[in-house]
Amino acid sequence: MENAEAIVRAGRKMGVPRRGLVIAVATAMQESNLYNVASGVLPESQDYPHQGVGWDHDSVGLFQQRSSSGWGPVGRLMDPEFATRQFLTALEQVPGWQQMRLTDAAQAVQVSAYPEYYQQHEWRATRVVDAIVPSGR
Template sequence: MPSPVRKVGRHRAEDRRPPRRSRLSHPPVRVAVATGVACCLGVGLFAGARGGLGDGKPPPGALADRAASAAEADQRASRSFQRGGSAAVTPGGTASPLATLSPARPTEPARPTPVAGLSQAQMDNAKTIVDVGVRLRMPRRALVVAVATALQESDLRNLASDRLPESSRYPHQGSGDDHDSVGLFQQRPSSGWGSVRELMQPAYASRAFYLALREVSGWQRLSVTAAAQSVQKSAYPHAYAKHEHRATAIVDALG
């Protein structure tokens, strides 16, 4: 009976073959490196959460980074929230927050539109007369009396006097030769109305007229002519009446 074949040699040859590696397995070296990197990252994140490297102090440069981040965030907010107008752009291309805080330039008030055949200069003088009366809380009738008086006395022009050379040194719109009478209301310095310099100022002259009108007892019940004459003491007392309608239109236009 033949002896059985021994397969020891075959098994030994198979034993000498290196084991097959699984596709999902990793070399030990790579696993160790990956594990070490993960550990380092974990330690770094933990230390960052603690605010330092374990000694309770922020790492070098952390405060500077935080300050830079805060400044950048504030700059973005300044660009998006503009105060009072468009932000100016600096040479670097960023908006300057301080530029939006600069005060706006004041605008000049609009000049009144002339009415009743007046020039712009005459209308400006009428506005001064009305504005002074309003500040003094004078009633509307007083404004009409004052404008009618100025229409008669100076045609609503700030006149110098040919007899007072000093008056020509101040802003004026022509001149007259009625004694030493000057200004919108032709008031005389020699009669105690004020100095030449004062009376050549339309606002001062208007105030002087209103204060004198206040002193007239019952002036509200007087006609425009009688009220004006009680202040001016003119040689032509009835000349003011013809200006009442025109003066009323001017006061109405000035509101």
């Protein structure tokens, strides 16, 4: 829940609408189970606070972003707030993202081999965001 709170906090600082917060939390649920994951392929990532080690190429952090794909420096991507800002900044560049199905909006940013998998987390992500920021706030 701590990482979900970090995502919501970063998004709110950016002024991102609630729908963006839900998309971000759902994406992190799919990508990392909301764990800040270092990469076994990228030992440098293990020098930063993390909650496990994954082996999906050089993907790191909550959103499994890759420094080699231009998301940012490894050390910064291991920071949940920075990683969230990177994700949400990219999301906001997607035309019509607020009207898209969650899975389509997440896929437009993540370019996953399994784009439909994001959708399964929408209901849980909505509940998590609602628990952190009750409606109307």
